[in-house]
Every structure is written in C-alpha cells, then in structure tokens.
Amino acid sequence: MHTTRIGCGAGFAGDRIEPAEDLLRRGALADLVLECLGERTVALAQRHKLSDPAHGYEKRLPARFNRLLPLAIANGVRVITNMGAANPLAAGRVTRELLDSLGLGGRVAVVTGDDVLADLDLNTVAWETGRPLRNHGEIVSANAYLGADALLPALDADVVITGRVADPSLFLAPLAHRLGWDLLDVPMAAAGTLVGHLLECAGQLTGGYFADPGWQDVPDLANLGFPYADVTSDGTAVLGKLPGTGGQLSKATVREQLLYEITDPAAYLTPDVTLDVRNVRVTGDMRVSGAQGAPRPDSLKVSVGYRAGSKVEAEISYVGPNAARRGALAAEVVSTRLAGVPLRAEVLGGETDCRLRVAAISHDQAVLDRVGDEVESLYTNGPAGGGGVRVHVTEVIGIVSTLVPRSAVRPAVTFLEAPDAAA
Template identity: 70%
Template sequence: MRTVRIGAGAGFAGDRLEPAVELAERAGLADIVLECLAERTIALGQQRRLADPAAGYDPRLIARFERLLPVALERGVRVITNMGAANPLRAGEVTRDLLTRLGRRAAVGVVTGDDVLDRLDLDAPASEDGRPLRDHGEVVAANAYLGADAVLPALEAGAQVVVTGRVADPSLFLAPLAHRHGRDLADPGFAAAGTLVGHLLECAGQLTGGYFADPGVKDVPGLAQLGFPYADVAADGSAEYGKLPGTGGVLDRATVREQLLYEITDPTGYRTPDVLLDLRGVTVAQVAPDRVRVAGARGRPRPDQLKVSVGYRAGHKVEAEISYSGPRADRRAALAADVLAERLACLPVRPRIDVLGVAPPDADEHAECRVRVAALAADPSLLEIVGHEVEALYTNGPAGGGGVRAFTREVIGVVSTLVPRSAVEPAVTILEAGDVRPAA
C-alpha cells in the first residue's frame, strides 16, 4: 500500500532546529510540519503586533527558514508551518523575501482568516468561567482555530511553503495528507485518522522521548541528540512512526501512548475543526525498534462551531529575583523573603514570594538559593515599587545578596469561546518573488 512520509519539524516556538534539518536532509519526506503556536505564543505575537504592526509573526522564522528551506526545497519537501502567528501575511512576505535573497524561487502560500476580532460577540461567554468576554478586560485579539480545509487550497495552488496563523495543530498535518492521498476531508474516517497522525506528531520530540525522560523510571538514550519523528501514512490513515537511525531518543509504545493522551480533553470525542476524534479503538503496536504502528481512530462529523482564542489586556506583571549563595544560603534567602513580605504589605497588590533551592547543612560556597517575587496589577507604577524593593535588598537585607533581575511588562490574558463556522472566512494568498496574487 502506498504511503506518504510526513515529518515533525517543531513542536513549539522554542524548539530546536537541527532535528528538522536532519529530517529534511535524510528522511525522504514528502512534507515537514513546524508547529510553533500555542495560546501563550499567539498572545505574545498579538502583544508584539500591538506595539509594531509589522511584527507579530514568530521571531525565529528567519533563523529557522534560512537553514531549513534550502535543504527542503532542494529535496522537494513541502514545508507547512503556523509561524505566521498573529501576522501571517507579513510572515509570508518575509519568507518570500528570504527566498529571493537566497536565490530560490518557490510559491509561498499564506493562510489568513483566523483573525475574527471584528466579528466577535463580546457578550458571548468565555469557555473557562462562563463570564461575558467583555468582563475580562479590553479584548485586543481573537483568533479562530482554522481546520485543514483552510490549508488545502494553498497546497492545491502549488505552494511549496505554507505559512498560517492560528490553525489547529493536527490540521497542519491532515491537510497535506489529504492532498497527497486525494482524500475528502468530509470523510470522518479519514479526517479522524489524519488528525490522530497530526496529534501524535504535533509536539515533535515528545514522541521520541523529549518531555518523557525521567532517569531511573523512563530512561531515554542519547537525549542530547534527540531525533524528531516521522510517520508513513497509508491512504486509510493508518500509520507507522519512526525516527532516523543514529539519532537519539526512543520511539516505543510508552512514548506513543503518553503523547496519545496529551491534552486530550475527551477521548470519546476530542474536538477539532475537522472532526470529533474517538480514540477508544486505537491500537498501538511495536513493530521494530523505534518503529510503532498506530491505527483504529474513528470520527464523527466536524462541529458547527470553531474555538476562538481571545486575548485581552490583563494588566501588568512584575518578576524580580535576588540570589543568596554560600553556607546558610537558604536561611538568608528565607529572611529576605520575610523582609519583602513585610515591606510590601502596605501595597494594594498581593505578591507571590518564593524561595527556590535548598542549601544542605554542609553547603559550601557553591550553594545558591534564589528569592523570586511576582505580582499582577493594573497600575505598573505599583509593580515598579515591588521591583525596587527587591533591588534594595542589596544593602537593606541579609548578607551576600546579588544577581538582581527585575522587569515589568504588560500581560495579555487568554480565554476561549466558540463562534459559528459561518463567521470565519479563510483565505489563501500565493506570494512569489516580485508577485502577489490571490489564489483562485
């Protein structure tokens, strides 16, 4: 049976690049997906775009693509990523310009339409607490989770690189699988199987031992050279997962089953934009070292509503720290924490004060404990006082304090809600060197 090999090139915004380049070079991939977006990272992207309308995409996009795209394009590997974050069109333009600078010609497909701020009902309840969205603060961003149907037109238009904003993680994998196999996304069986592939691959190294390793309990060999996984996916959606020979990590039933349940809210009907995924019939079988076969996903038709990640101004946050080292570091750090609690008691904020680290009785000069203070407030001037009091411990606190770090920044809070699918209008733009045109 013909299979399509699809690889995981990133599992979050801060992921390593080297394993993705290795996959593109040596794995014989058809497609590689870099999943770099979460509720936190799109909120940070929205924060950057509020400060600079030309910003908002993943700040590591250029660094990743400078190394990955030449390798991938040389080998005919399509690249799909949500590094567009809060500004996918600008990310596409940056990608196009980078390719031009590198002397490469390739069609860049940009998927937009996830930004639904202008059509959001602020009286709608937040899924987390049932309160109207407007009650949480000034809403500054609203991004719907698009599905594979939003990505597929870019692939059909011949895009070799696809950059999206907020697309559901497994949908980034389902779209190229449906395109390669010529399958209908409206088929719940295939949509479920492809979504399961995406769910298992979306966190990249988590499937091969990253975020899994626990020495003496769950040992992972060669963690420093962790390799990322790929899947050989058949037309029926069944798949075998593997990793490159010579790379570190482990891919077995334990790593697969742990990732299988990761972030699954309801295993009988995990909600995605493409399907309601039922995991109850899924089987996981080890077929060879670092080779696992997974099958048995079932699905029900996609929901009529889409999840929306809503960002709102949640005030400001201060984080401030100071270290104490040497003998009795823990006692001096505890005293510093008590002094801070007393000095800050008069402020109309409730700081959290923690002492991090333990100094054993025989601790030498290398022992270190750190006092950390964090607080939220609408008024940043109050938080500056908190940071100043930590800094003042240098000469107004216990002996041996040092290494003060303090910063205050605005916080974009995140809640979620649902909108009718009809309220979301995805679009695709194809960018080429010196040419911008809408997809047909």
C-alpha cells in the first residue's frame, strides 16, 4: 500500500521559519504546506493591494522562501502555500525571480479564480449581519474558498502558490495527487480533509496552543517542532514530529485540534466534503482514522471585504503608587468628554504600572482626531503622572461572509517556468 509524507511548515502568516527548515532537512517529506492566510490576513492583504496593485501577497514571502526553497529543491520537496493572499500572480512572479536569482530553476504554478468580486451579487445577505452586502458600504474584495480540485492541475510544479483556498484543501490536493484519489470519492476526501485539518495550524497540533503551565505542561516549547503525517492510500494517517524537537504530540493535542473551528462535528463544511469527525479515533502510536462525510456542498463560502472606516487607538501610561486608580480616572474623563462617541476605554496592567487604551472606529476623520486629542490632553489635564502617549490611525477593512454557487467560481492555473525551460 502506497504511503506519502506531508508536513506543515506554517500555521499562520507570522509563524516561525526554523521548524519548516528542520522538516525540509530531516523530514523525508514529499510535500510541505505553508498555511499563512486567515480572515484577518486577507483583510490586510486587500488593504495593501488597494494602496499598491503590485502588492497584496504575504509580505514575508520573500524572506520565508529565501530560506526554504533552496532546501525544498535540494530535497525534492514540493511546496504548497496560500501566501499569494490577495495577489497570487504577483507572489508567483516574486517567487520566480527568487528561484532564478538563487540559480534553483524549478517550476512555479499560481492558482487563481478565488477573486469573485466582479460577479458578486450585492443583494446577497451576509451571514454575520443579516443585511444585504450592498448595505455594508463600499465592497472592495470578495474571495471564494477554493477546494482541492482547483489545485490539482497545478501540482506538476515545484512550488504552488494560491490565494484563498480552504485550509484543509491545501493538504487534500497533494495527498490526492500522490495517492491517486478521486476527489469525488467521499471517504477519501474525508480522510484527506481530516489530515489537513489536523496539520493546518502547525504548532497547535504539537502542543503550542495546548500549553498551559501547571495544567497542561509542554516540554521545550522554545524549540517546538511542527507536525507531519504519513498517509496511506486507504486514508489512514500516522502523525509525527521530528526527534529532538520540543513540544508534545499526544491524543490530547490531537483531540483539541480536531475540534478547532469546525462548528459542527457532524457536518464540517469544506469545498471538498462535508466532514463528520464523530467517529475519529486516535491510537497511542498517533494513528488517526474514522473520518466520514457527505458529498461536497454545491456552494462555496466567500469572504467579502468592505471599507468599514478607520480605527484610532490612543494610549497613555501611568506608573507608581495608585497608578491603576489614576488610569481608571483617566478612562472616566475621556469617556465623559467623548459622550456619544462609540468607543472602548480600558485600563491594562497592574496596580503600579498600567496603560489606558481608548479605541474607536469611524468614517469621520474629525471623530478620530477628537479621540486622539482627548487622550493627549490628559498630559496636563489630569490625572497626575500620565506619559508615553501614542495615537495610531489605520483604515479598517471589515469582513463578512456569504455563499456563491460553485458554478460561479472559475479557477485557473498559470505556470511560471524557469528561463531555460521556457526557452
């Protein structure tokens, strides 16, 4: 029975690079997945693309790939990532240039088609608010969650870059490619989606998010190792992490990750399958099996970005005796003077060292300026001893969700060849 090994080298955009390097050096992987795109990261990427159409991909892509791709190419490991974010083609071009500058050759594939803004029905209701999309102000982005079927045509490449793809699909696609699965085979799609869901958050599976001192102690957290899975053609998977790495891989960490973000254990909706994890079993040797499911849904989830105004964050510190009470008084003063302005004022810290943070979101620049000015005025208008004022204003891209018919999404693959290969 054929077996393939797939690892996770990142669970979010700001993840460490060293565990991925270790997996590439010692892991004997066939594939490494870098899952770097969350709802928040999509919003930030869309904001960057709005200000500069050449950007909008994950900003750490060049630094991450500069360290990882030489190891991946040298060890014959295919890399799949959603670091394309809001601009996969730009990310692909940057990757192509990096590979060429390092003399690595290789083939880059870019998966597009998740951007459905041009065809979005603005009368569709947003899940979170129950209001039509058009009532949320200016819509700036709409990205559908592509499934594994969108990635399959790209998997003849050495590096595959996508935008918005469902997290488990990043793993299911290479598993199906290596093991010869039909993505419409529900048991296989369920098995691969389970593996992807368990691996997708990297260090969460190996004890990172699990750690709670004195309650759930995890050894050598500073050297946390990231996970991999040996997956056989029947869908059974054995989870592991490299010898000598920190962290913990146990039934408890697996069960915690199993329930992460799935909402309904009997019907976790993905683009590839409706996953049922109620009968999943984990044995002492970290063998995972028992995924079940129903056929994939006819609709795909879409994350819709809209201009939600700007956020002002204004802060001031208080230290020394009675600092917490002075901070609380400062919050009361600001709240009184800004009565009628929706804001949040909170005092963070302890009795002798604290910081007042006041935050508000508005489309009105005058309101944002007023919030900052009121906090800054506390320097001399009391209470005593305020210092270290910081005022920061950023545009907010709000995110809501809706559905589109699967037929309305048209994925495509673009191959970027090395100059010699193209010639």
